[in-house]
Every structure is written in structure tokens, then in C-alpha cells.
Amino acid sequence: MRKIYSLVLLFTAGALTTAGAADLQDQPQAQDLKAAEDLVKIRKTPDKSGLSLSVAGFEFELSSRETSGEAKGKQPSDSGKYRKRRRSYQSRVASIELGFSQMRGADYSAYPPGTPEFMDMNLGRSIQLGLNLFKAGYGFDREGHVGISSALGIYWNNYVFTDKTVCIGEENGRIEPYTVSGDPKKSKMRNLGLRVPLTLDANLGELFLSLGGFGELDVRSYTKTTSPKKYADLNYTDPLQYGLIGRIGYQGIYVYGNYFLSNMFKSGKGPEGTILTIGLGIGL
Secondary structure, eight states: OHHHHHHHHHHHHHHHHHHHHHHHTTOOOHHHHHHHHHHEEEEEOTTSSSEEEEETTEEEEOSOHHHHHHHTTOOHHHHHHHHHHHHTOOOOOOSEEEEEEEEEEEEOTTSOTTOOOTTOBOTTTOEEEEEEEEEEEEESSTTOSEEEEEEEEEEEEEEEBSSTTEEEEEETTEEEEEEOOSOOSEEEEEEEEEEEEEEEEEEETTEEEEEEEEEEEEEEEEEEEETTTEEEEOOOBOSEEEEEEEEEEETTEEEEEEEEOSOSBOTTSSOEEEEEEEEEEEOO
16 A cells, blocks of 8 residues: 555656646746746655655655665564464374373382282273363474473373272271272272373474473372272372373374372372373374
8 A cells, every 4th residue: 555655646746747847838937947846856765765755845755664674674574474373383282192001110018018019000991081171382483393382181090900809998097908898890099180281392394202291180089899889089199299291293193101200199108109101192
């Protein structure tokens, strides 16, 4: 629009100049000719980036703001693209994560000799399910090669014990194993938590690698046995958990690993041990 406006002004100035010259042919006086020439003037602006039009004492700048910006080396359109691409960085946290868990480094030294390893888990049936409802990401460069990702997720951990005849309960001020009566089909521990991961992402096209950590709040932990069905809350689990995260993937699918650095149970309330989970993340 500014360029069209400038062309209109130039055309008007030319028309005024021609009309003024035609009228002055009938007036031989030199002072009238000079007055007509002073009516319309076109000259360069002081910074020489455009033209200035003067009509009857009114000044018009014929150079657009975009032109003067380019003359000074400014590129507002490129900076706008830069800001837009940084804001649109996509979080590398998947909407759904599904993995298999196992306790590592379980220490039963605080229990009497001969105590069974009651926290031994059935790897194929101990499943973790995570739903990341709120995700966020931020890119550090225009191309999105490096960024950070975070989310707020709900995680269900289903730890199925290898020995289905043994379950755990709270007795004598700590976690103790006990034998399940009847003919149980399953013995397990369940955990529900709120998790916030934070990772640093390295992206090469659609291929990416993420490393970072997470914090988790234990909302509820309990045990369950079947045949007969029985539930029991656990109060000796550590409510604040934290650990490390690693992901490698392509586009919206990745393989991930979570390793808890914190113990599952409060100090002195159960066997020391951490959880390792390996699984698959799928973005939606």
C-alpha cells in the first residue's frame, strides 16, 4: 500500500507541475514562473534512502518504512519467523508410555536370615502405564536442533510378585512378607503417582535423543491379592520419588528408560531397592 501511495503522489506532483507550466506560458513575468516552480519540489531525503515531495508547503516522505529498514540492515520479517519457530517447538514427551518394571539392587540385610526375596517381580507382568496430559517444549535455536521438554503426567505402576503365594503388609513398623491363604492367582503391589519430567533434547531431523530427570509424587500405594480378593493400603512407601530419564526415538515414537535414584520405601521401613523401567512412548 505504501508503494502504491507513493506512485500516486508522484503522479499528482507531475500533473501539478505540468499544469503550472502550462499556465505560466501566458504569464511572461519571471516572478510568477519562480512561484510556480516553488509550488512543487522533489528532492532526496537527508539520509538519501528515498525521495521527499513538497506540494504547497506540505512535505511527503516517498520511502516506505520497510525500505528504510532494509537500508539500515533490519529484517523484521526474518526475526518474526525466528520468534514463531522458537515458540512452536514440539515437546519430545509422548502422550502415552507403556513399559515393564523390575526392582534392582534389593537389600534384605535388615531382615532375618532366610527371609525370601519378597519384592522379586515378574518382569513380563509388571507394567507401567503413563498418560502425559500437559506437555511443553522450548527450542534454543531457530532450526530446533536443541530444546527442552517437560510434561505433567499420571503414572500407574503394577508390580506383580514372582511368588504369588507371598504378599507384603505393614507389621512391626515396617514392610513384612506374609503367606497368602487359599489358592491365590495373583499377588501384586500397585502405585499411582503424578510425575513431572524435564529433559534436554538433541534433534537431528526427526531423530532425537533426550536425557534428563523426573520427580514423582506418590498419591496412593496398595497391595492386591486375588482368590480371595483383598486390598491393603501401604503407608511406608516414600511419597517423593525422583530419577533419571533417557529416550531415543523417531518422530512421535521412542524407546525410553526410567531409573529411580530414590528407594521405593521410607528409610528403615522396607528393603532398599530402586525401580528400572524400559518401555515404548507413543505420541498422539
